[in-house]
Amino acid sequence: MVNVLIKPLITEKMTDVSEKTGKYGFVVDINANKIQIASAIKQKFNVDVVTVNTIKYKGKTKTQFTKKGRFTGRTKQFKKAIVTLKEGQTIDLFGEV
Template identity: 50%
Template sequence: MRSPHDVLIRPLVTEKAVNLAQEQNKYTFYVDKRANKIEIKKAVEDLFKVKVLSVNTINVKGKKKRVGRYEGRTPERKKAIVTLRPGDKIDIFEGLLS
C-alpha cells in the first residue's frame, strides 16, 4: 500500500478550483498517474481527517510547446476532484476562500 503522500502530489489552486471548493465543497488535487479512486479517497481521508463522498479523475494530456526551433511537450498529469461531506473543509484552501 502506498503512502498518502505518494498518491497526492499537490493541491491545484486556480480560480476555478477555488470557486469549486467555495461553492460546492469540491477540492482539486494533482495525483499520481497510477493512483485509482479508492487510493485517492483513502489518502485524502487520512491526510486531512475528512469524509470523502466521491472522487472524479481526469487525465490531462501534455500540450505541445516550442522554443525557437525546438519542440517539446509539457508533462501529462492526472487530476482528482474530491467531493467532501457537507460541513467538512480542508485547511489548505481556507486562506484563499474570500
C-alpha cells in the same frame, strides 16, 4: 500510497468551487485510482470523501523557433482529482497564512 497526492489545485476557479460546493481539487499520481485517492485524502486530512472524479491530461508538444534552429519538447502529462466531501466538512489548504 504515500505519494498519491502531489499538490492541491489552488486556482481562482477551484477556490470558488470549493467555497460553494465543498469540492476540492488535487494533482495526483498518474497511476493512482479513485480508491487510493480517497483513502489518501481521508488519511491526510481526516475527512470523509463522498465521490472522486478524475481527469487525465496528456502532455502537449511544444515547438520553439530560435536563431539556432527549432527546438521541440513536451509538457508533462498529469492527473487531476476533484473530491467531494461529506456535508459540513472542509479542508484548510492554506493553514495559518
